[in-house]
Amino acid sequence: MQYTIREVKAMTILEFQAKYGTEEQCREYLYNQRWPEGFVCPKCGHNESFNIKARNRYQCKSCNHQPSITSGTIFDKTRTPLVKWFMAIYLVADDKRGISALALKDKIGVAYNTSWTMLQKIRHAMGERDSKYLMNGIVELDEAFFGAPSVGGKRGRGTDKTPVLVSVSLTDEGKPKSAFMEVVGTVNSEAVEDFATSNVDKGSEIRTDGLRVYNTLAGDNYIHTKQKYDPKNQPDHLHWLHIIISNARAFINGTYHGLGKKHLQRYLDEFCYRFNRRWTSGGIFSRLLYACVDSRKITRHELVG
Numbered sequence: 010m011q012y013t014i015r016e017v018k019a020m021t022i023l024e025f026q027a028k029y030g031t032e033e034q035c036r037e038y039l040y041n042q043r044w045p046e047g048f049v050c051p052k053c054g055h056n057e058s059f060n061i062k063a064r065n066r067y068q069c070k071s072c073n074h075q076p077s078i079t080s081g082t083i084f085d086k087t088r089t090p091l092v093k094w095f096m097a098i099y100l101v102a103d104d105k106r107g108i109s110a111l112a113l114k115d116k117i118g119v120a121y122n123t124s125w126t127m128l129q130k131i132r133h134a135m136g137e138r139d140s141k142y143l144m145n146g147i148v149e150l151d152e153a154f155f156g157a158p159s160v161g162g163k164r165g166r167g168t169d170k171t172p173v174l175v176s177v178s179l180t181d182e183g184k185p186k187s188a189f190m191e192v193v194g195t196v197n198s199e200a201v202e203d204f205a206t207s208n209v210d211k212g213s214e215i216r217t218d219g220l221r222v223y224n225t226l227a228g229d230n231y232i233h234t235k236q237k238y239d240p241k242n243q244p245d246h247l248h249w250l251h252i253i254i255s256n257a258r259a260f261i262n263g264t265y266h267g268l269g270k271k272h273l274q275r276y277l278d279e280f281c282y283r284f285n286r287r288w289t290s291g292g293i294f295s296r297l298l299y300a301c302v303d304s305r306k307i308t309r310h311e312l313v314g
Contacts, residue, residue, distance in 0.1 A: 020294055025099050035091035036065070039078040042302050051076050083130040085306040093117045097127050098301055102294040107264040107279060129275055129312045134304035135297070136278030139285060144178040144187060145210040149250040150217050150226075151175055151238075152196045155258065155273055171270040172196050173277065174204045175257075176215075177250045185249040187285045190257065190277040192270060198225040205231065218247065253284065 020028070029035050048058045048067055055071035066075040079085050084094055096117050100108050108116075110125035117124070156170035172193050178186045189208045193200040202225045209215060211230045217223040218238040226233040236246055257280045265276060282300075286293055 019292070020099075022099075022103075025096075025294075029095045029099075030092065032091055035095050036078060038298075039082075039084075039091070039302060042299070043078050050074055081306055083134055083301050083304050083306060089119060089123060089127065093119060094127065094301075095298070097124070098131060098298050099294055101128070101131055102297045105283065107260065107283075109264060126309045126312060129272070130307055131297070131301060132275035132279045133307050133312075134301040135282035136275060137304045138300040139189065139278065139282055140207075142187070143210040144176060144189065144208055145213050146181075146186075147179045148209050148213050148215050149177045149179065149247050150201075150205070150209075150215050150223070151247055151250055151254075152220075153190075153254045153257075155261065155277075156270070171273055173273075174200065175250060175254055176204070176208055177253055178213075179249065183245070183249075185253065188253050188281050190281055192274045192277070196220075196222060198222045201225055216247065256280075256284075 029038065047056060049056050050058070050069035050072060052074040053069060053072040055069050057070040058067040059070065061068055061075065064075070065079075066077050068075045077085075079087065079091075084091065087094065097113055100113060100116060108128070110121060110128055113119075113128060114121050114124040119127075151174075153173045153175050154170035155173055172195060173190050174193055174196070175188070175190045177188045180186055191204055191208075193204070201222050205215065205226060209231065212232075214232040214234060215223075215226050216234045216236070217226070219235050223233065223235060236243065238247060240246075240248075240251075257277065260280050261273075261276050282297075283293075286296065289296070
């Protein structure tokens with residue numbers, strides 16, 4: 010499915026309610042996003058349908074297939090009204106610090122399990138959206154560790170916290186452009202190579218510290234520049250990367266009070282999604298709404314399994 014972003018400006022809560030305050034308005038938005046030129050059957054391509062309002066579906070006049078405007082998206086088979094989904098997306102987009110499931114539960118009037126699932130699906134959409142892009146140019150890469158305090162107080166590469174590979178692309182002036190983070194089982198050469206392949210465009214320069222696992226980056230695909238991490242004598246080396254890692258920890262610990270490995274990736278996806286759009290915050294709601302429509306569906310079973 011192909012979608013288009015219809016709005017790009019910031020929206021006040023009153024403007025939001027006027028535009029998406031009813032179930033019908035939300036459904037109209039989804040219909041226009043899925044079929045901007047009018048109904049097209051996803052099964053046979055026919056362009057005429059019956060509107061089955063009682064079931065919120067459209068029946069193709071040719072093959073009788075009955076697609077829904079929410080099928081294949083994170084809203085697929087939801088029992089929660091679309092007005093509450095849209096409000097949840099608005100609240101997520103509106104607060105730069107993020108919103109907890111407990112706070113969202115009270116704001117939109119749903120059970121805690123429902124608000125938790127909704128937020129996880131929205132974060133899933135954030136991660137899927139960012140996965141469509143590759144970093145290029147100069148990229149800093151390092152590992153970080155997230156989680157509760159380690160047993161015995163171990164820190165850094167000897168810790169039992171969750172290992173995460175982190176990359177930050179830089180402008181020609183050395184300022185950060187975008188960030189990607191990925192939870193890994195262990196920091197080894199295979200994990201580093203897979204991470205780079207998924208997130209960094211070929212031909213880019215990747216800067217790391219001297220850890221041997223990063224030697225796998227030296228080859229035809231990337232320019233690998235390694236240097237011992239020494240913030241006292243070389244303060245610019247991996248400078249922005251470690252600032253962003255610190256900010257990610259503050260974001261997670263401040264709003265979500267620490268996380269285990271099981272769900273950490275989606276919270277890192279949320280942090281990166283916000284960071285990568287920090288200069289376009291005026292349009293973040295419309296962009297996030299678009300990402301939720303464009304994202305593939307994911308079930309609660311997948312989220313908790």
